[in-house]
Amino acid sequence: MSFAINIKELAKKPPKLLPGHRLCAGCAAPVLVKLTLLASEGPTIVVNATGCLEVATTIFPYTSWAVPWIHNAFENAASTASGIDAAIKALRRRGAIKDERVNIIVFAGDGGTYDIGLQALSGAVERGHNFLYILYDNEAYMNTGIQRSGGTPLGAATTTSPAGKVIPGKLQQKKPIADIIVAHKAPYVATVTPAHWVDLMRKVKKALSIEGPKFIHALSPCPRGWRYDSDLSIEIAKLAVDTCYFPLWEYENGVWRLTDRSLVIARNPKLKKPITEFLKVQARFKHLLRPENAYVVKKLQDYIDAMWSDLIKRAGLK
């Protein structure tokens, strides 16, 4: 099956996330949503966990969503999607729904996925519901004011992991959330960024063509929380990939593949940039560049290198 992207055709499609929402300038979340919905065909229902995207796109009596949309609570987007999936199956069985298929797409942040929503997600994947879960990962609880989450990287300063006199930001590594979903034997798991948009749309199209639970981990740079100028989001997403901090890959029925820029880097390792390139443009890491915190940067670099070489092995490239 081809999942080619035709930009001329896409330009003709009406957007499904409309202007007027209150997301911050430079926020990557609406870019991810627009690209995702552009890549989806046919009837679609969106489930949104509590978070930036939800509060900024639906302030009553306004809505930016040109697709059916529901927000239930913070930790239960996956269980809400389970219920919708069950309803579609039952309603089809009794003849109330005629459509061949209805896409169910979840958008949830890192707080709603790594932390409070992990149980609901694990349950929904185990039960095999037919839905696509998109984690837009801005690496902290941005909606409540930049508190650390399981998705916050080592060393990042947040309002609950501040860089203090004795503690240099977050002390723990970022949880490998996509690997956790792979461990559930989900039929399709992938990573994307808003910068590598052809890769993103191809993966969304592929995911929606597969029956069962699909998971896409999207990096979502956040100017407010990561502390950089709002015109740099796409550049920073590129750096995340170029440093192998956030490699692009997909996992399909037991097979791992590197994609897009990450495949290029795997074939030409010289292109891999040091993590400092990613760190130095974001003020959440600025304390790490002081000499006394060099050990934290090394720890982060070692972690990234180990994960990257493991990924290359899984993809059968070495």
Next chain:
Amino acid sequence: MSLVQALEVFKGRVMALNGDEAVAWAVKQSNVDVVAAYPITPQTIIVEKFSEFVADGEVHTEFVPVESEHSALSACVGAAAAGARVFTATASQGLALMWEILYVASGLRLPIVMAVVNRALSAPINIHCDHSDTMGARDSGWIQLYVEDSQEAYDTTIQAFKIAEHPDVLLPVMVNLDGFFLSHTLQNVNLLPDDVVKKFVGIRRPVKIYVPYLGREVPLALDGKTPITMGPLDLQDYYFEHKMHQVKAIENSRDVIMKVNEEYAELSGRSYGNGLVVPYGLDDAEVAIVVLGSAAGTVRYVIRRLRRRGVKIGMLRIRAFRPFPVNDVVKALKDVKVVCAMDRSLSFGALGGPLFNELRSAFYDEGSRPIILNYIYGLGGRDIPPSAVKVIVDELLNVAKTMEVKELVKYVGVRE
């Protein structure tokens, strides 16, 4: 009842069922699209029995065996929002875990039906009956119906779908049955024929609403095509109005509960008072006991015996605790001298239990009102035998004679 109707009823069957099984049978017959549930004692039999119906292909229902009660109700919200008829069941800790989503379900106006098999809350952990679980949820915007026996659990579950989905209501309904006393006790239950129930409840058809930005009426359901936004952020300038819609809806539900009780009576020959309250022996009563749930059976037994000896005592069973039937309660009890509210739960730090507070509040504006006492009983499944009820009655009669209250709130049969 007409002959035709009588024959319809006759075509049903009598089965020895416990309360949980009675609920499962009602759900089986009620065209339910989605059941999402998690096991917890003493609710488990409902889910087990229903799983058998699913496994044997006897229902079209999609059963979602979720990983927690929080997800059970969350899945129900998703399914009901997608236009499905939805059922779940829980008890105690499970209801407590659902708490957050109870308010989402009622706030989103989703007609979910949930059986709660009443059980005490931890700590200390206890699996037996009291009403602490559902009484804590009394302000969550759900309609709460408390049943006396397994027959009523069956009948009320069927009625609940009709009440919840009524266009003037659109609220979730809790059907509350006492853990073990009902859930695990066999009783002969009259089942209506499948086709009679299916006709009575119909299939769920989501109401239509006018959506300004679409400029047309659309079904209030996520159908994959109609871009409706459910559960938006709702701030200072609209939230209060939306809460007032819920106030209106639960007020509307009084009439609907009564009407459904009447319609069901025509179908089955069974009714429960006016649907809200069930009086017994109140016509000439000087003292009365107000009670919820299965203890009504014991109270009625004691009253029946005492009435044979000329004691003027009656009982009012509250079937609908939410909405609280204020007018019906006042009307039923205004000529009684002494009333006692029997509460099977605590409201720590308050003046008496929840039922007591509702009763006292209902009578506040009445010119003449009975003395109202509170007896808190049966926590953690402690039995309330006829002898204990007899002690309460003697005390009530004594107060009626002396018109003196020594202790307003009493705890039945508790060791010092």
